[in-house]
Amino acid sequence: MAQVPAYTKAEEQLERIFEAFKEREIQRVFYVACGGSSALMYPSKYFLDRESKNITAEIYNSNEFIHRNPMSLGEKSLVILCSHKGKTPETTAAAKFAKAKGALVVSLMYVETAPLAEESDFIVNYSWISAGNMEPNPEIMNYAILYKLAMGLLYVKEGNRKYEKLVSSLQHLDTVFEKLMKTYAEKAKAYAKEVKDEKIIYTMASGSNYGMAYSFAICILMEMQWIHSHAIHAGEFFHGPFEILDENVPFILLMGLDETRPLEERALAFLEKHGKKNLVLDAKTFDLTGIDEEVRGYIAPLAINFVLRMYALALSKERNHPLETRRYMFKIPY
Template structure:
C-alpha cells in the first residue's frame, strides 16, 4: 500500500469515529490499557484536562478498570483502549465490559484483526516501527492517532481548534524524527557506554511527558533490559524520592514544552546541585520548524519518546542484551 493510501486509511478510520462522536453525548473519557499502551494515554489525558470545560478523562489499567467499575461509566462515556497486537486479554475484557455498560468503545492496534477489534465499536490501525527505527508514517503512529481521537473529540463537541492545528503540524514530524536519528545516535552511544553497568536508573518528567518517562522505565529498562527503574514525577521528586539522590545515582530527566516545564526545571536545578550522573533530554533543543506554536508542548512527548528509543537500541547493544529478550513475558503462564 502506498504512503498516501496508508495515511488515508487511518484518517478515514478516525473520521468515521468523529462522526460517531456527533451521534451521542460524551462527558467522560476513559483511557484504558496496560504497560506501554497505558503510558501512551498520558499526553491525551493532559490535553483533555487542560482544554475541555465539559469532558473529563482518566487513565486506567485494563484490569483495574473492570474491578473498580467506575460509577461514571455508562452511555455518555467514551472508552479508548490500546493493545499493540490487539491480543492483551485484560484489554479485550475491558472493551467487552465497557460495551456492556453502554459506552462507546474505540481501540487502537497495529494489526487489522484481533480479539480486541471483535469487542470494540471502532478500531484505528496505527503505524509502528521497532525501537530506534524511523517510522515511515509518524503522523499516524500511536501517540499521533490518539491525539487525533482526543483532539478530534473536543473539536466535535466544543469547537476546539487544536485539532486543526494538530493536522497542520503532524506532517512535520517526519523531519523532526529524521533529525533526531541523525543527531542523537552518537550521544546515545555515549549514554550507553556510561550507563551500561548500572543496576538502577530512574526516569523523571511531568505533565504531558510523564507517560514517556513511565514507558521507558517499565518497558525498556525493566522489561527489556532487566534494569531496576521507577518513573518519578518531577513535582513529586521533592516529596520523598530526592532523598535517594547522590553523586552516583543515575537519573534521566525529560524536559518538555508544556505548562509544567517549571517543575522539570526545578528538578534539574537540584540534580545539578546534588547529583552528577544524570542525562537531560530537552525538547527545546529540537528544530520545531513547521509545528504550530500551541502544538509544541503536546508533540514534545512524541519526539522525546523517539530519542529514548534511539538510546534504548544503543544501551541494548552496549549491554549485549537484545531488546527482545524476556524471562517471563510470552514464555510462562501469567
C-alpha cells in the same frame, strides 16, 4: 484488490469515529490499557485536562478498570483502549465490560483482526515496527492517533481548533525526527557506554511528558533491559524520592514545553547540584520547525519519545541485550 495505504485507512477510520462523536453526548473519556500502551495515553489525557470545558478524562489499568467499576461509566462515556496485537486479555475484557455499560468503545491496534476488535465499536490501525528499529510514519503512530482522537473529539464537541493545527504539524514530524537523529545519534552511543553496567536508572518528568518517563522505565529499562528503574513525577521528587539521589545514582530527566515545565526545571536544579550521572533531554533544544506554536507543548512528548528510542537502541547494543529479549513475557503463563 489493491491494498489501502496505512495512512489513508487510519484517516478513514478516524472519520467514521468523528461521525459517531457527533451522534451522541460524551461527558467522560476513559483511557484503558496496560503497560506501554497505557503510558502512551498520558499526553492525550493532559490535552483534555487542559483544553476541554465539559469533558473529563481518566487513565485506568485494564484489569483495575473492571474491578473498580467506575460509577460514572455509562452511555455518555467514551472508552479508548490500546493493545498492539489486540490480544491482551485484560484489555479485551475491559472493552467488553465497557460496551455492556453502554459506552462508545474505540480501540487502537496495529493488526486488522483481533479479539479486541471484536469487542469494540470502532478500531484504528496504527503503524508499528519491531522494538529494534526506529519508528516510521509518525503521523499514524499510536501516540499521534491518540492525539487525533482527543483533539478531534474537542473539535467536534467544543469547536477546539487545535485538531487542525495538530494535523498540519504532524506532517512536519518526519523532518523533526530526521534532525533529532543527526543530533542525538552519537550522544546516545556515548551515554550507552557510560551507563551500560549500571544496575538502576531512574526516569523523571511531569505533565504531558510523564507517560514517556513511565514507559521508558517499565518497558525499556525493566522489561527490555532488565535494569531496575522507577518513573518519578517531577512534582513528587521532593516528597521522598530525592533522598535516593547522590553522585552515583543515574537519573534521566525529560523536559517538555507544556505548562508543567517549572516542575521539571526545579528538579533539574536539584539534580545538577547533588547528582553527577544525569541525562537531560530538553525539548527546548529541539528544532521543531514546522510545528505550530500552539501545539508544541503537546507535540514535544512525541519528539522526546523518538530520542528516547535512540537511547534505548544504543543501550541494548552496548549491553549486547536485544530489546526483543524476554525472560517471562510471551513465554510463561501468569
